[in-house]
Amino acid sequence: MLEPLLEGGIESGPLWPYVLMTVGALATYFWRGLGVALSGRVDAGSRLFEWVACVAYALLAGLIARMIILPSGPLAEAASGDRIAAAAIALAIFFLTRRNIGLGVAAGAGALVLMTWGRAFF
Amino acid sequence: MNDTDPSADTAPAPAPLAPDFGSPRGAALAGLRGSVGVPMIVLGASYLGFGSLVRGAGLDVWLGLFSTFTGWALPGQIVVIELYSLGASLIVVAAAVAMTNARLLPMTVALMPYLRRSGTPTWLYYLFSHFVAVTAWAAGMRVCPNLPPEQRLAYFAGFGFALWSMCLVTTALGFYLAGVLPGFVTLGLVFLNPIYFMLVFVADARHRARILALVVGALLGPPLHLVSADWGLLITGLAAGSLAFGADAVLSRRHA
Numbered sequence: 001m002l003e004p005l006l007e008g009g010i011e012s013g014p015l016w017p018y019v020l021m022t023v024g025a026l027a028t029y030f031w032r033g034l035g036v037a038l039s040g041r042v043d044a045g046s047r048l049f050e051w052v053a054c055v056a057y058a059l060l061a062g063l064i065a066r067m068i069i070l071p072s073g074p075l076a077e078a079a080s081g082d083r084i085a086a087a088a089i090a091l092a093i094f095f096l097t098r099r100n101i102g103l104g105v106a107a108g109a110g111a112l113v114l115m116t117w118g119r120a121f122f
Numbered sequence: 123m124n125d126t127d128p129s130a131d132t133a134p135a136p137a138p139l140a141p142d143f144g145s146p147r148g149a150a151l152a153g154l155r156g157s158v159g160v161p162m163i164v165l166g167a168s169y170l171g172f173g174s175l176v177r178g179a180g181l182d183v184w185l186g187l188f189s190t191f192t193g194w195a196l197p198g199q200i201v202v203i204e205l206y207s208l209g210a211s212l213i214v215v216a217a218a219v220a221m222t223n224a225r226l227l228p229m230t231v232a233l234m235p236y237l238r239r240s241g242t243p244t245w246l247y248y249l250f251s252h253f254v255a256v257t258a259w260a261a262g263m264r265v266c267p268n269l270p271p272e273q274r275l276a277y278f279a280g281f282g283f284a285l286w287s288m289c290l291v292t293t294a295l296g297f298y299l300a301g302v303l304p305g306f307v308t309l310g311l312v313f314l315n316p317i318y319f320m321l322v323f324v325a326d327a328r329h330r331a332r333i334l335a336l337v338v339g340a341l342l343g344p345p346l347h348l349v350s351a352d353w354g355l356l357i358t359g360l361a362a363g364s365l366a367f368g369a370d371a372v373l374s375r376r377h378a
Contacts, residue, residue, distance in 0.1 A: 018185065018188065020202055020206050021192065021193060024193045024202040024216070027223065028195050028219060029193075029251075029252065031220075031223055031224055032226050032227075032230050032252060033248055033251060034230075035226065035228070035229065035230020035233075035234065035251065035254070036230060036247045039230065039238075040235060044231040050329075051364070052224045052225065052227070053225055053332060053335075054331050054363040054364070054367040054370075055224070055359045055363030055364065056221060056222055056363070057335040057336050058342075058359050058362035058363035059221050059222055059356070059358060060222060061335065061336040061337070061338075061343065062340065062346070062347075062359065062362065063197075063200070063201065063343060064320050064323075064343075066354075067315065067316040068316050068320075069344045070344050070347055070348070072204065073178040073207055074305070075178075075309060075313060077309065078309050083313070087316070087320065090317045090321060091321070091324070094324065094325075101321045102167075105167070105168075105314060105318050105321060109171075109311070112309060113306055113309060117306045120306075
């Protein structure tokens with residue numbers, strides 16, 4: 001899992017993650033700065049912005065689903081059935097507690113911890 | 123995050139309802155106090171998760187702090203870490219973060235009219251726009267329109283600064299906790315990232331187009347990742363987002 005970090009060319013240097021983070025930060029601030037510059041001149045409720053919102057939602061939903069179903073890093077050590085069950089528990093608790101995000105998140109993460117811990121004994 | 127009642131998430135916080143804090147300084151302090159409560163706890167906990175994710179990716183704590191300091195907006199930060207772990211190229215990272223955070227543009231455009239006041243130096247707006255992210259933005263949209271004009275930017279700046287500081291602290295805390303806690307507990311911390319965003323987006327999805335985008339994106343994400351670990355995320359966003367947007371437009375026309 002960690003092989004891609006340890007081999008390769010220039011992109012394996014110690015500054016590479018800082019380069020990626022800086023580019024990420026610029027790509028983030030760009031929208032905020034542009035928003036200040038454009039405010040009063042464009043309509044925040046336009047169709048174009050609705051499409052932009054759809055693309056962002058779809059991208060993040062794809063990332064979230066991938067992190068749960070096909071994770072990289074430490075989450076790959078948990079059983080995939082446990083991860084999916086924990087996500088389902090988080091959703092169930094969220095809706096049962098009148099859409100309380102804090103309780104849903106705590107229940108989902110707690111369930112994954114307990115299931116992973118339980119597997120050490122069975 | 124609040125669903126139908128705009129005052130719902132102020133209820134647990136001791137936010138004063140008086141629309142006047144006396145001075146810009148008073149408004150900034152009121153913003154600091156206003157951020158303390160459920161939103162700060164939930165956001166702080168999710169940055170604990172981010173800190174653990176940073177450690178899980180084999181990076182050091184300074185990188186996590188650098189990310190939270192400069193690129194504050196959790197979805198984009200997670201995208202960078204995940205794509206870094208996969209060995210993605212600079213172009214892919216830039217495009218994916220830009221697409222993830224493009225929502226900050228309409229958010230900033232919508233908020234700015236409530237913060238503007240003649241006489242305020244323009245650079246202050248550019249500086250404090252760094253705090254435009256879901257939680258502080260929602261508070262600014264709710265509180266600032268009711269404040270005297272000279273207190274609005276100060277309130278938003280105080281609120282955003284407190285949240286941002288808290289996130290820096292919990293990023294570092296999450297990183298160190300992931301190093302000392304047993305592996306199965308660290309798993310839970312890292313798991314906060316996808317679970318938190320899953321619920322935030324489910325809670326926030328009220329428009330049909332956005333609900334469709336979530337469903338189609340979640341279905342396409344994993345298989346497209348298997349097709350291309352590098353480009354899968356970008357293609358998922360563009361394809362599923364456009365599909366959802368188009369389907370919503372067609373459905374609206376049919377029922378018009």
